[in-house]
Amino acid sequence: MEGLTVWNRTAAKTEPLVRLGARAAADVVLTILPDLEQVESLLAGDNGLLAGWAAKGIKEPVLVVHGTVSPTAVAAFVQQLFRDHGVRVLDAPVSGGTAGAENGTLSIMVGGDEPVARSLEPVFQAMGTTVRYMGPAGSGALAKACNQVIVAATVTAVSEAMLLARSGNLDLAVMLELLRGGLANSEVLRQKGERWLTGDFTGGGSARNQLKDLGFVLDAATTRGLELPVSTAVNELFEEMVANGDGALDHTGIHETLAKRSQQVAER
Secondary structure: OOOOEOOOOOHHHHHHHHHOOOEOOOOEEEEOOOOHHHHHOOOOOOOOHHHHHHHOOOOOOEEEEOOOOOHHHHHHHHHHHHHHHOOEEEEOOEEOHHHHHHHOOEEEEEEOOHHHHHHOHHHHHOOEEEEEEEEOOOHHHHHHHHHHHHHHHHHHHHHHHHHHHHHOOOOHHHHHHHHHHOOOOOHHHHHHHHHHHHOOOOOOOEHHHHHHHHHHHHHHHHHOOOOOHHHHHHHHHHHHHHHOOOOOOEHHHHHHHHHHHHHHHHHO
């Protein structure tokens, strides 16, 4: 256990590992949570990160936010934590899905203080093969928003293509093979293509989180005076999917929302 650092909001849960030689506090803490609200919940209280860092005499801790969060909100969060507590925060969202996390091949986009970001490159390179510093606080989150534009649009476009192929009685397995072999190929097709064949959209990256991310995309666009019609349309589809009670499905389950729409049109 030497060299392993552990932490939990319930301190007692770390005690068995601490007894085996793990440390209960670290200069650098990595988080991957749905939004800043969950990150903030880790900070306060007797068992929070701030108390833990203080108890261990860690004067310049670093908090890394790997989750997908609002570029604007995380930039304000970075300023507030440094001003009030001396904590340096990096926004370093990741992309690559479950497979990327398991294989250590994530793409990591880093924003925040550049010297701090550069000092953590060995940590990030242990998890990802593409690690890039993007700029000041919020830049990593903005890069992830750009990533999510493409991911959300891709799962929606593939769903439309498969719906159209099925309507023409095309072999979906052959269709998938053709897509993967041509210009339409993507990591989405590589990792998730079988979902459209099996119709199993359970588990995976949820539609609810995809909708959250699209909200960040549109907020960022509004802040910058941009109109993103594709993202706006895709956002509306995911709003419908979540409103229909399918928010826990993988985002590829947008296929089911599109199929229901087509069925409604056919019944008119």
